[in-house]
Amino acid sequence: MAYLTVRDLSLGYDSHEIAGGLNFTVEPGDYLCVVGENGSGKTTLMKTLLHLRAPIGGEIRIGDGLLPNEIGYLPQQTVVQKDFPASVREVVLSGCTAGMGLRPFFTKEEKRRAAEAMERMGVAALAGRCYRDLSGGQQQRVLLARALCATRKILLLDEPVSGLDPVVTAELYELIGELNREGVTIIMVSHDVAAAVRYASHILHIGETVFFGTRDEYRNSAIGRRFLSQRGEAEP
Numbered sequence: 001m002a003y004l005t006v007r008d009l010s011l012g013y014d015s016h017e018i019a020g021g022l023n024f025t026v027e028p029g030d031y032l033c034v035v036g037e038n039g040s041g042k043t044t045l046m047k048t049l050l051h052l053r054a055p056i057g058g059e060i061r062i063g064d065g066l067l068p069n070e071i072g073y074l075p076q077q078t079v080v081q082k083d084f085p086a087s088v089r090e091v092v093l094s095g096c097t098a099g100m101g102l103r104p105f106f107t108k109e110e111k112r113r114a115a116e117a118m119e120r121m122g123v124a125a126l127a128g129r130c131y132r133d134l135s136g137g138q139q140q141r142v143l144l145a146r147a148l149c150a151t152r153k154i155l156l157l158d159e160p161v162s163g164l165d166p167v168v169t170a171e172l173y174e175l176i177g178e179l180n181r182e183g184v185t186i187i188m189v190s191h192d193v194a195a196a197v198r199y200a201s202h203i204l205h206i207g208e209t210v211f212f213g214t215r216d217e218y219r220n221s222a223i224g225r226r227f228l229s230q231r232g233e234a235e236p
């Protein structure tokens with residue numbers, strides 16, 4: 001059974017529908033990119049998958065042993081988050097809080113998990129530094145380490161490369177690709193459709209036309225060809 005099975009999902013605010021007719025599945029090990037025009041509802045979909053918003057209609061079933069608190073989330077960064085006055089270690093450890101209940105301290109096991117996640121993301125040497133003093137790329141690595149503290153099953157990433165320069169962007173895409181190859185299931189919102197068809201196994205395109213399929217099916221679809229060529233990424 002799939003981690004996520006989405007049927008006839010309709011999204012929006014105050015019963016005003018922003019996107020509808022969404023049908024897709026996410027299997028363990030998949031790398032799903034969610035693409036579409038600005039304002040088409042990609043971030044709203046992430047929040048709905050996380051149960052932070054109720055859907056207007058349809059259903060989201062989770063399965064294959066996945067628990068709701070095993071979905072890691074890397075939200076789109078706001079200016080306030082970029083300025084967060086905590087150390088890298090504290091930011092990463094805060095990813096462990098889902099399992100903490102009312103306990104006001106971290107266990108040895110949680111500290112070990114945080115150290116391992118920082119190591120994996122190449123930010124262990126920055127552990128004592130203040131988060132807000134880091135570069136944008138370093139901050140994203142720290143947030144990835146934070147999300148990995150919560151889970152290694154599935155990560156939802158909302159525009160993880162926005163505002164980063166091309167070199168740092170490529171490094172981050174590689175890192176996310178490696179995590180996927182290690183078995184972490186990825187759902188990533190991206191405005192960069194070229195990167196989406198390069199890295200993802202599956203594409204969900206939302207907007208007036210909805211598409212879900214493998215990246216090759218997307219490349220060969222009418223909507224995929226149109227969207228790629230609009231963005232100057234026409235496929236040969």
Ligand code: ADP
Nearest residue numbers: 013018036037038039040041042043044045189
């Ligand atoms: P995308 O991520 O594809 O750019 P969003 O999911 O952020 O799109 O937004 C989809 C639409 O929902 C936009 O028209 C946006 O203005 C609207 N929207 C976003 N957040 C809210 C909110 N809290 N209340 C009402 N409308 C919202």
